[in-house]
Amino acid sequence: MNETLTDKLGVLFPDNRCRQVLDSIVMDVAPDTLVRTMERLKTYPDLGFTMLLDITAVDYLTYPEETSTRFKVVYVLRNWSRNWLLQVVVEVADPERGLPSVSTIWGAADWAEREVYDQYGIVFTGHPDLRRILNHWQFKGHPLRKDYDIRQGQICFETDSLEREIRARLATKGVDESTMRDINTEMMFLNLGPSHPATHGAIRIFTALDGETIMANVNEIGYLHRGFEKTAEHRTYNQVIPLTDRLNYCSALLNNIAYVKAVESWLGLEITERAMFMRVVLSEFFRIQDHLVCLAANLVDMGGLTNYWYLYNEKEASYDLISRLTGARLTSSFTRIGGMYRDFYEGWEADMEHQLAAIEKGVDDSLSLVLQNRIVHDRTQGTCLLPAETALSYGFTGPNLRASGVAFDLRKDNPYYHYDAFDFNVPVGSTGDIYDRIMVRFEEIFESIKIIRQAMKMIPDGDIFVFDHRYVLPPKEQVYNRIEGLANHFKLIFEGVKVSAGEWYDSFEAANGELGFYFVSDGSGRPYKLKVRPPCFYAMAGFHTMVEGEMIADAVINLGSINIIGGELDR
Amino acid sequence: MALGIEASLGDSIVTTKLDAIVNWGRQYSLWPMVFGTACCAIEFMSAAASQHDISRFGAEVVRFSPRQADLMLVCGTISYKQAPILKRIYEQMPEPKWVVAMGACASSGGIYDNYCTVQGIDTVIPVDVYISGCPPRPEAVLDALIKIQEQIRTESVLVDRHKDFKGILD
Numbered sequence A: 001m002n003e004t005l006t007d008k009l010g011v012l013f014p015d016n017r018c019r020q021v022l023d024s025i026v027m028d029v030a031p032d033t034l035v036r037t038m039e040r041l042k043t044y045p046d047l048g049f050t051m052l053l054d055i056t057a058v059d060y061l062t063y064p065e066e067t068s069t070r071f072k073v074v075y076v077l078r079n080w081s082r083n084w085l086l087q088v089v090v091e092v093a094d095p096e097r098g099l100p101s102v103s104t105i106w107g108a109a110d111w112a113e114r115e116v117y118d119q120y121g122i123v124f125t126g127h128p129d130l131r132r133i134l135n136h137w138q139f140k141g142h143p144l145r146k147d148y149d150i151r152q153g154q155i156c157f158e159t160d161s162l163e164r165e166i167r168a169r170l171a172t173k174g175v176d177e178s179t180m181r182d183i184n185t186e187m188m189f190l191n192l193g194p195s196h197p198a199t200h201g202a203i204r205i206f207t208a209l210d211g212e213t214i215m216a217n218v219n220e221i222g223y224l225h226r227g228f229e230k231t232a233e234h235r236t237y238n239q240v241i242p243l244t245d246r247l248n249y250c251s252a253l254l255n256n257i258a259y260v261k262a263v264e265s266w267l268g269l270e271i272t273e274r275a276m277f278m279r280v281v282l283s284e285f286f287r288i289q290d291h292l293v294c295l296a297a298n299l300v301d302m303g304g305l306t307n308y309w310y311l312y313n314e315k316e317a318s319y320d321l322i323s324r325l326t327g328a329r330l331t332s333s334f335t336r337i338g339g340m341y342r343d344f345y346e347g348w349e350a351d352m353e354h355q356l357a358a359i360e361k362g363v364d365d366s367l368s369l370v371l372q373n374r375i376v377h378d379r380t381q382g383t384c385l386l387p388a389e390t391a392l393s394y395g396f397t398g399p400n401l402r403a404s405g406v407a408f409d410l411r412k413d414n415p416y417y418h419y420d421a422f423d424f425n426v427p428v429g430s431t432g433d434i435y436d437r438i439m440v441r442f443e444e445i446f447e448s449i450k451i452i453r454q455a456m457k458m459i460p461d462g463d464i465f466v467f468d469h470r471y472v473l474p475p476k477e478q479v480y481n482r483i484e485g486l487a488n489h490f491k492l493i494f495e496g497v498k499v500s501a502g503e504w505y506d507s508f509e510a511a512n513g514e515l516g517f518y519f520v521s522d523g524s525g526r527p528y529k530l531k532v533r534p535p536c537f538y539a540m541a542g543f544h545t546m547v548e549g550e551m552i553a554d555a556v557i558n559l560g561s562i563n564i565i566g567g568e569l570d571r
Numbered sequence B: 001m002a003l004g005i006e007a008s009l010g011d012s013i014v015t016t017k018l019d020a021i022v023n024w025g026r027q028y029s030l031w032p033m034v035f036g037t038a039c040c041a042i043e044f045m046s047a048a049a050s051q052h053d054i055s056r057f058g059a060e061v062v063r064f065s066p067r068q069a070d071l072m073l074v075c076g077t078i079s080y081k082q083a084p085i086l087k088r089i090y091e092q093m094p095e096p097k098w099v100v101a102m103g104a105c106a107s108s109g110g111i112y113d114n115y116c117t118v119q120g121i122d123t124v125i126p127v128d129v130y131i132s133g134c135p136p137r138p139e140a141v142l143d144a145l146i147k148i149q150e151q152i153r154t155e156s157v158l159v160d161r162h163k164d165f166k167g168i169l170d
């Protein structure tokens, strides 16, 4: 499949070097041809890279090998229907002069470039609004540069007013002071958040209102920026796992799995069949948990408090199983490179089946309140529309994208862990309104239950670890009785799993969409760089397109319907 | 924190009786303002849901308006970007008020010892009770609530609390 892509790229861009890394093609592009190349990549029907998944940069300052420039910027693109993944790599000679912006081509580039600017100080010329996004506006320096000390905190004394930004946004809609004077009214600015019940976390939604209608909206994030990426550079590969719990904390285990899968793909490590099935069962179980919380909270926003009890109680009951298995309720840290932390406990099947039945009941109860409910229909149908094209351009993935009618699901389109062997459907919406987003999540709960039941029938016995002691700790009797075992254990603990040098991207269908990890390894036991492609970030980046022109109360339930989780959004 | 008239009464029998009554009232009708930012807030949701049911302790009237609350629960990591907001919301709460730092992050920065995370919210606002854990279990939230209640029992309406606190933002 990728041969055809390489051929096509070879014909269209003969000057650019291409190589294959895992399942993506990496293409080097010169800065001066960047915009033209990107335009073609998106618009040529033969190529059709409609999605810009992520942009990140690498700082090679302390990299053991010499590189021609200190900074490189990497764009990750996807043609979802053909399962093509492309990385465009551009060298940055001078970060101050930077690169031309591609924000006119994909909506997703707007926030992605801001993040690169904030973290690495690389300028994107022609960007409409290049300012910090994760760090506060009083911050000096760029934390992901290798010469920025990880512990150098900077105090923020005041919150950014955002007034300039919202006025600029209003101006793009043709509304300015004179219009206001003409119609003899005043625009009202309303701030939701960053501490507001509707934001479910720390996000700031700033709106300009005409009556109750939102004329313009700008959002500020970064209130939960916890330095995941910088911290990961100081941890061994296995030590990063607990950090991944705290990305999307409503489905911690999914992140654990996604992360180790990304490392294992690069190592070429084939995990055991049992571990694979365990991961499938647990991914789907946690997908359900995530959807339960999202729906419960979303329906509460709408005034349907009873749903909260129906749905959240099942999540609460699931903790019995989860804590028996992992020892923790929320932050599971249950995977290891090369397998799982522990096997299932005895009798887990009965517990799981019991829990699945309970979830089905809870969801059915909730659906009986929602499905025929005129109020829910009137509030959600036809509001905050997200057309498929906009969704793709902003890099929406997962249930939010599927609600807009795009049947993209990595479990189907780029299957891993035998997902192609399971019988399940990918629910899609028709219009991309709030109703569709709610219903897609409800349906996905039932599909996940289906997958778990099949996997429970198929799961083989056997080991949950590969016995390759370059990656996996040796058994304890070897550690205690034999010097090789002891040395092996110490090396793995102190130095970490040695990962050969290279750069790669790997992705996973998490509850919120495509959760990707971009790694740069220098061959040591710690990632040289680790960037997360968080699905929420891009959903939030496109939030304003959904709510402008709608009522303020709809913005609140819309935020709930796209399921923004702060830990993942801001990292 | 003095209610008004009692300030003129001094340390007499009247005020100790008044203390007892006022404290009894305050103890069992704490109105929490949940400053939920991260993972710990999910565990707070569990504490509020039916299984753990925070209303057994009289603290189920969760207010998101600081002006109507007297117990601030800081559930989650506070970044430097968030800190001024935390402080502002704390200041908007009327006296008397109590603060619980839920979880490792709120208490000390937790696993995030880095450039963006406040190393404990007690550098920004005064804290009465800390809960350990990452995240703490819902029972621990209830435990903290009981601790606050015990603390309230020993307080006097005549004494102002935390008047001379100075944080990094002051």
Ligand code: SF4
Binding pocket: A246, A331, B038, B039, B040, B041, B075, B076, B077, B102, B103, B104, B105, B106, B110, B111, B133, B134, B135, B136
């Ligand atoms: S203490 Fe742990 S669970 Fe709580 S907010 Fe911090 S990282 Fe999340």
